[in-house]
Amino acid sequence: MTDVTGTNGELVTADGRPLRASLARALRRQKLQALLLVAPLFLFILVSFVLPIADMLFRSVENSIVAKVLPETTTALRSWDPQGDALPGEEVYAALYRDMLIAAKNRTATRVGQRLNYESSGFSSLFRSSARKVKRIKAGPYKPAMIKAHKKWGKLETWQVIANYNARYTPGYFYAAVDARIDTDGGVTMQDEDKRIYVNLFLRTLGLSLTITLATLVLGFPAAYLLALLPTAKSNLLLILVLLPFWTSLLVRTTAWIALLQQQGVINEFLVFLSIVGTDDRPRLIHNQVGTVIAMTHILLPFMVLPLYSVMKTIPKSYVRAAISLGAHPWRAFWAVYFPSTVPGIGAGAILVFILAIGYYITPDLVGGTSGTFISNRIALHISSSLNWGLAAALGVILLGIVLALYLLYDKIVGIDNMKLG
Amino acid sequence: MPGGARDALPDMVDEGSDVAETSSDGVAVGGAGGANDNAFVRFAEVQKSYDGISLVVKSLNLDIAKGEFLTMLGPSGSGKTTCLMMLAGFEPATYGEIYLDGQPINNVPPHKRDIGMVFQNYALFPHMTVAENLAFPLNVRRMGKAEVQERVQRALDMVQLGAFGGRRPAQLSGGQQQRVAVARALVFDPKLVLMDEPLGALDKQLREQMQYEIKHIHENLEVTVVYVTHDQSEALTMSNRIAVFNDGVIQQLAPPADLYERPDNSFVAQFIGENNKLTGTLAARNGTGCEVTLDTGESVKALAVNTGAVGERTMLSLRPERVMVDPGEGQCDTRVPGRVEELIYLGDHIRTRISVCGRDDFIVKVPNSTEHAGLAPGNDVALGWRLEDCRALDMPANE
CATH class of the missing domain: 1.10.3720.10 (MetI-like)
Known part of the structure; x- marks a missing residue:
């Protein structure tokens, strides 16, 4: 019998390679072949099934539209306390004015309105009419001008909703799906009895x-x-x-x-x-x-x-x-x-x-x-x-x-x- | 089998009397019911048809004694399993009556017959452990917990599986499953145990070992067993008597040695063991002997067992080990010439195929001794046999 044990007790083949490595090399071709055979089906499933479902599931937390359309406003809002009872300052309104101007030009204002309308009704018309009227505002101060364009901009609740829903990702849809909502003050409460479905x-x-x-x-x-x-x-x-x-x-x-x-x-x-x-x-x-x-x-x-x-x-x-x-x-x-x-x-x-x-x-x-x-x-x-x-x-x-x-x-x-x- | 288990076994039979609805001891001897002798199981004129056109079992009469090991042997479709199923109660008899322990049981449902049964595929309940399988018939009889446990353990010890009670049937080997099935059929001390080709699924070596184990269990428990198989060596090894079935009729009912040495008809002669046949016409009868003229003209002396009148066709049956090669003068009653066709070396003996009297399938088992070392294909040899080894039987229909 020739010695088939290597230095560290591992079995080796006749040419001195470790048996384990030789076996893996011999099977590699087979594995590759198997992989190639399932590759078309795998790709098909991936493209037509896995990716769309993953994309769809991702939408349950995705909320970039607010931050995308109102970038300056959301940044400016960070310094404002939604729990307080004061409206945001002039710099927030100025940021809103600039964002709305761009949104009106790109026709994206209604999309934000639609998104925020899920959380509180009235936002759709607020953004639609504001996008129309914002072009007529020539100069500041923007706070009274915006409130004049739509009186909802002067309401505390409007700003609380925007502040609560301006993050890129939101659990809001999930709350809605179990009949809960994020309150104007940021807490989570159940929906009213008659709205629970x-x-x-x-x-x-x-x-x-x-x-x-x-x-x-x-x-x-x-x-x-x-x-x-x-x-x-x-x-x-x-x-x-x-x-x-x-x-x-x-x-x-x-x-x-x-x-x-x-x-x-x-x-x-x-x-x-x-x-x-x-x-x-x-x-x-x-x-x-x-x-x-x-x-x-x-x-x-x-x-x-x-x-x-x-x-x-x-x-x-x-x-x-x-x-x-x-x-x-x-x-x-x-x-x-x-x-x-x-x-x-x-x-x-x-x-x-x-x-x-x-x-x-x-x-x-x-x-x-x-x-x-x-x-x-x-x-x-x-x-x-x-x-x-x-x-x-x-x-x-x-x-x-x-x-x-x-x-x-x-x-x-x-x-x-x-x-x-x- | 360990001595301890053997000692325990007779107790189980004795205790059976308070389990069974009617006592398994003594009643049959007392002659209760319709049977007029002490047959423990009796088939009386039993017929069975599945389709209303043909009979699978044709007018069966069979008495089985208490404590007997009776085997129903036959090719598939011969009606043997049907008889077993009628006895177990799973198939109704079309006509006739079956008695168990003196009582007619045609109208007794199978679960009240108190008959243990071992199935070909063992039929162990897969979702229960071995011990639960054995406890099942005892629990059904509402036996106390302690007694159930004791009986289960005793039954497991009997088949040498004492430590396997907690396992599932799937975790056992085929032979172990078989033993559990046997133990389960015996654990409730049934009046009668039926076995339906129980060793069919085992390999040859295990099968032979299990044959002895079942035989010993039968001897120790003195229980009545009806065993169905198509394997003749199994039947010859284990049985007290064998009923050879063919075409729905018992061809011969006899102890194993009689069946092999003295077959009553050509079917039994050919079905049991190896058989050389020669065909011819009955030339003369003198008492128990007769003279037969073979189709090739030779005259042969034979024992008249099952022949018609002089002039009718007959088949001669000769066991291969009873044929002598180059017999000495006076050693045999018949001598015929033959030519060696083929030698098959089997160690202890040499199977020799020889052309004799126009047939080339004549087999002779030649002992492997120096006496016959010169046999070679193509050699001419003289064959001979004694009158009583050559049995003149009926002519099979297909010859």
């Missing part, structure tokens, strides 16, 4: 998602059990029926539910026909939470049935038989032996349905009315109508956080390794 909306989204998850489990478990019991030829046929909804557009399925559930719809007409309800007191099945739960349970059912089925299929029949032969009543055999073996499937199905449900948008939008909408509908509203992207981003971050937290909780309780998707 988001916390309730989050709770409703969680509650309805949980209801839908339970409903799919209750309906899906027996179906999956039947599929697993039947011989393959028959179960494949039934599996196609389970998969059938996947091949129909989500929109079509949802609108079909509208036809079924509405006041003059198929179900209500049938109930009236059977004289179960009178024609004047038909139950409201749509444009409320009932409609959302019914339609989404139907749409998400396959996501529960499939993981359950794939897990149940792998449970040998002999488990239950063994339990019965050991003296357990068939019911006990089912609950003590079969059911625990399906837990990985239940876990996978439940987490899949719940996460899909919590972010659902189209179906609650179409059948949910006002009481059955989800947080995602509100996010969509802020993205497309009110254009308050910062708030939309903050709501999205919180939603993402809730999902991740639940995922970690699930991992801790059930164990993610226990999950089987197929």
Whole structure:
């Protein structure tokens, strides 16, 4: 035997190099090849998915518009005490005048107005009209001139809002997303009772998602059990029926539910026909939470049935038989032996349905009315109508956080390794 | 098996009487129920059909004595597993009645039959520890905590897994899982233990070791075992009696030695062990013996076991180790010439393939001794056998 140990006890190859280094060199080519193979997909995901989402999430704290459009004003405001009850001095108004002049020329004044309008109404018109009138001011002192241009410049509250929201990054959107706001004095308080919407909306989204998850489990478990019991030829046929909804557009399925559930719809007409309800007191099945739960349970059912089925299929029949032969009543055999073996499937199905449900948008939008909408509908509203992207981003971050937290909780309780998707 | 465990075992059987709904001791001897002798398990005219067109089990009659180790042996699809499942209660009999301990059990649901069962894939509950698996049948019977613990430990000691109670089945090797499955089927002192190809998933060496362990457990506990397998060596090693199944019918029910030495028909002769067959026509009968004219013209003396009238076709069965090469004068009743085709060296003996009487698949096991050192392919040899080693049987349908 030749000596294969190097000076420090490490194995070496025949040419005296350390074995570890030689192995790494031999595998480098393979690693590079693997990296090249996934590179296109990786780039695609990065550009089309990761970066836009990161950008969107960043908007939840980003607030550079105020400091960008009013640079001199924000600098000058630093020496002013927002907690005091005196208006800022002449130098702040002078800075405001110069900033507004540039903003009016660049047409950026309305954007600041819009941003500050989220925090306190009236800012939009304040900046729009001030941008128009500021050109007519010829000389100082600027304090009375600006107040003359718009009387809000003479209000303490106006300056407090600007002072509170002139930092480059702000937690303001997140406060808004949980029904709180930064007070004029800089503290954080809850919104007025009648303006609180988001916390309730989050709770409703969680509650309805949980209801839908339970409903799919209750309906899906027996179906999956039947599929697993039947011989393959028959179960494949039934599996196609389970998969059938996947091949129909989500929109079509949802609108079909509208036809079924509405006041003059198929179900209500049938109930009236059977004289179960009178024609004047038909139950409201749509444009409320009932409609959302019914339609989404139907749409998400396959996501529960499939993981359950794939897990149940792998449970040998002999488990239950063994339990019965050991003296357990068939019911006990089912609950003590079969059911625990399906837990990985239940876990996978439940987490899949719940996460899909919590972010659902189209179906609650179409059948949910006002009481059955989800947080995602509100996010969509802020993205497309009110254009308050910062708030939309903050709501999205919180939603993402809730999902991740639940995922970690699930991992801790059930164990993610226990999950089987197929 | 350690002596301590062996001593503990008979107690378990005795204590079984307060667990089982009816006493497992004594009742059968007293002759309760419909059975008129002391058969512990009885299949009476049992038939089974799955599709209503063909019978999987055709009119089965079988008595199993208390404490017996009976093996149902047969190729797949022969109906042996179906019989076991009917006995366990998982398949209803289409016709006929099954008695256990004198009581008809057709209408007793499987969980009330008090029958322990070992499955092919062990069927250990994966989410329970080994000890919880063993405690399951005891907890189902609402046994006290202390007694459950004691019985579980005793059962674990019996299969030499005393220290493994806290493990999950997945953390055990195949052989260990098998032992747990056996222990679980015995821990509640069932009237009867059924085993459905329990060693099928083990490798050869482990399988042989487990055969002895199960055999010893059976001997020590004196429990009645019905064992299903398609492996004949397993059946020959372990059983008191073997029921050879084919086509839904028991072909022969006999102790292992009888089955090998004295097969009743051509199926058993070919299914159990290695068999040389020669076909011919029955020429004459004289008492237990007969004379058969082979298809190639030679006349052979044989034992008339299962033959028709003179002139009908018959198959001769000869075990390879009973054929003599170059027999001395007077040593045998029949002599035929042959030619060596192939030698396969197997250490203690040499498998020799020889052309005899028009067949080239005639196998002779030649002991590896200097006596036959000259055998080489192409050599002509004389073969011979005694009358009682050559059995004239029925002609298989496919010959």
